[in-house]
Amino acid sequence: MLKRYLVQIIAIFSLLVSLPSYAEQEAAPQLAYFTLEPDLTTNFYTKGKKLGYIQVRIDIMVASAADLPIVEQHQPLIRDAVIELLGQQSEDTIKSLAGREDLRKILVDQLNATLLPETGRTIIADLLFTKYLYQ
Numbered sequence: 001m002l003k004r005y006l007v008q009i010i011a012i013f014s015l016l017v018s019l020p021s022y023a024e025q026e027a028a029p030q031l032a033y034f035t036l037e038p039d040l041t042t043n044f045y046t047k048g049k050k051l052g053y054i055q056v057r058i059d060i061m062v063a064s065a066a067d068l069p070i071v072e073q074h075q076p077l078i079r080d081a082v083i084e085l086l087g088q089q090s091e092d093t094i095k096s097l098a099g100r101e102d103l104r105k106i107l108v109d110q111l112n113a114t115l116l117p118e119t120g121r122t123i124i125a126d127l128l129f130t131k132y133l134y135q
Helices: 002-027 065-073 075-087 091-095 097-119
Strands: 032-035 040-044 052-062 124-134
Touching (some): 040 075, 052 065
Antiparallel strands (some): 032 052
């Protein structure tokens, strides 16, 4: 009889211990992506007289799907900041892989700084260049 109660107590205890971890898994935020469309095209500095052009498509990663309407609402502000930053880059930065990665990190920081006064918090977790063409 004691064994039966002991088994029931252990079973109940194990369920109680596993419930908080199950709740944490359910409460974990789901990442979501927002694609800036249409593609962004601007020119950049080159060494010669010829103009350099860059065309990018950017997917913005946010920590929660609830932040997607905020990003959509501020899309013109985001597009302006991206075009301004891309236009200030040199040919070496645009064409190198290390420069592209640095540019991606700078864009995340700059976009969060731009959106912070508007939203009161940082929204953008990361961003991806899904299209990156230069000429």
